[in-house]
Amino acid sequence: MYKISKQFAFSASHILEGLSGDHPCSRMHGHNYIITVHLKSAELNEVGFVKDYRELSFIKKYIDDVLDHRHLNDIFDVNPTAENIARKLYEIFVKQAPQIYAVEVSETPKTTAIYEADGK
Ligand SMILES: Nc1nc2c(c(=O)[nH]1)N=C([C@H](O)[C@H](O)COP(=O)(O)OP(=O)(O)OP(=O)(O)O)CN2
Ligand SMILES: [Zn+2]
Secondary structure, eight states, X not given: OEEEXXXXXXXXXXXXXXXXXXXXXXXXXXXXXXXXXXXXXXXXXXTSOSSOGGGGHHHHHHIIIIITTEEGGGTOSSOOOHHHHHHXXXXXXXXXXTTEEEEEEEEETTEEEEEEOTTO
């Protein structure tokens, strides 16, 4: 199995619902998000790629157009935790790149949430 990944970045604000009022993440705050998209394939194409990194430019376009400098509570129909964002982005991106099997979301340099498709 061959595996590749590519990172994308955006800045956005959010409020996490369902936390106690004294939890800092219940207040509006922002992150410099890093998204890592993971792809895999048992076979390489004729060039020797799982997929040309340049063919992932649709992800950069989505992030720039939809997420960058936005309030994520207005974008997603779920609480915008890192876990939920990872799953939502997986579901959106896999439609155009079926080799994607996982999406990672980092809100800070010390934290990462990963959504990985079952049995892929
Ligand atoms: N499992 C999750 N826990 C938390 C999430 C999340 O999405 N999933 N999100 C947050 C906050 O939005 C934000 O990420 C703050 O995280 P935290 O690690 O507390 O950030 P700090 O920089 O304040 O942490 P330090 O320990 O001060 O470095 C919270 N939890
Ligand atoms: Zn946060």
